[in-house]
Amino acid sequence: MVAKLTPEEVAFYHENGYVVARGVVTGEKLCALQRETDRIVAEAAGVTEHNDVYDLEDSHSPSNPRVRRLKEPYRHFEFFNQLARDPDVLDIVEQLVGPDIRLYGGKMNLKSAGFGAPVEWHQDWAFYPHTNDDVLATGLLLDTCDEMNGPLMVMPGSHKGPTYDHHADGYFCGAMSADDEEAAQNLDYSKAVKLTGKAGDMTIHHVRLVHGSAMNESNRQRRLLLHEYTAGDAWPLVGLKGEFNQCFYDLLVRGMPNTQPRTVPAPVRLPYPAAKKGGSIYENQKGTGKRFFETYDEARKTE
Numbered sequence: 001m002v003a004k005l006t007p008e009e010v011a012f013y014h015e016n017g018y019v020v021a022r023g024v025v026t027g028e029k030l031c032a033l034q035r036e037t038d039r040i041v042a043e044a045a046g047v048t049e050h051n052d053v054y055d056l057e058d059s060h061s062p063s064n065p066r067v068r069r070l071k072e073p074y075r076h077f078e079f080f081n082q083l084a085r086d087p088d089v090l091d092i093v094e095q096l097v098g099p100d101i102r103l104y105g106g107k108m109n110l111k112s113a114g115f116g117a118p119v120e121w122h123q124d125w126a127f128y129p130h131t132n133d134d135v136l137a138t139g140l141l142l143d144t145c146d147e148m149n150g151p152l153m154v155m156p157g158s159h160k161g162p163t164y165d166h167h168a169d170g171y172f173c174g175a176m177s178a179d180d181e182e183a184a185q186n187l188d189y190s191k192a193v194k195l196t197g198k199a200g201d202m203t204i205h206h207v208r209l210v211h212g213s214a215m216n217e218s219n220r221q222r223r224l225l226l227h228e229y230t231a232g233d234a235w236p237l238v239g240l241k242g243e244f245n246q247c248f249y250d251l252l253v254r255g256m257p258n259t260q261p262r263t264v265p266a267p268v269r270l271p272y273p274a275a276k277k278g279g280s281i282y283e284n285q286k287g288t289g290k291r292f293f294e295t296y297d298e299a300r301k302t303e
């Protein structure tokens with residue numbers, strides 16, 4: 001049986017906007033997760049462009065497959081559907097958002113050894129604001145993650161601050177610009193915390209927390225399975241991600257559905273007009289203003 005968060009860890013999450021739960025997936029379940037991921041990634045051989053399942057690195061080719069994201073694996077693969085509903089995971093989520101829990105979305109980000117793409121600083125709230133902010137993302141580590149292979153980085157306490165601009169040239173781009181004055185006044189990026197851990201540990205970050213990650217320059221991959229969970233009474237302000245019955249009932253992974261959304265006065269910015277480069281956060285962020293993190297191409301140019 002997996003340990004729940006201690007009262008101190010729950011208080012730490014509310015104060016800082018993140019926490020890491022240790023040893024959430026272990027033993028055969030962890031091996032199965034790694035095996036299933038390897039199988040799905042191997043099937044990207046032969047895929048020529050992004051599709052519903054795969055988001056591909058710019059350097060991907062069918063003969064040299066490079067996957068940077070599996071999109072919503074719980075929708076495509078029963079193993080991942082079960083994992084998103086795992087009682088050990090939901091027991092922890094329940095400690096943070098309450099007894100009614102809806103799965104809003106999910107993805108696996110794969111940072112390959114040597115070139116895995118960075119994710120610019122952003123707040124998930126800028127992508128999917130809800131009527132209340134009892135919303136979080138869990139991140140299951142498939143690989144041991146240290147400072148060198150692109151850990152998720154967070155800005156402690158930033159979930160209590162403003163919602164920053166995630167637009168460039170008038171369009172949503174899913175990233176905060178390094179030129180943004182409001183962010184520069186409020187955030188000291190030298191205080192960013194790297195969420196390192198062992199395979200099977202689970203990061204948790206609040207939907208309004210500023211976070212991102214650098215390129216993986218190590219010789220070890222870093223795979224992170226992210227699931228976004230909302231309180232059952234949080235209603236998405238930018239609309240449901242799909243058909244009503246599925247979103248409202250099937251993806252209610254714990255508790256009772258509720259037709260009376262709870263509202264709180266959290267600062268909202270809408271992700272509109274939509275990103276010029278749609279698809280995934282990696283594509284959206286290509287439209288960003290000034291980048292924080294070096295990309296593979298930039299790193300090669302300066303060599």
Ligand SMILES: O=C(O)CCC(=O)C(=O)O
Binds near residue numbers: 150
């Ligand atoms: O994979 C990462 O390190 C960052 C993931 C993330 O923040 C996202 O995909 O929204």
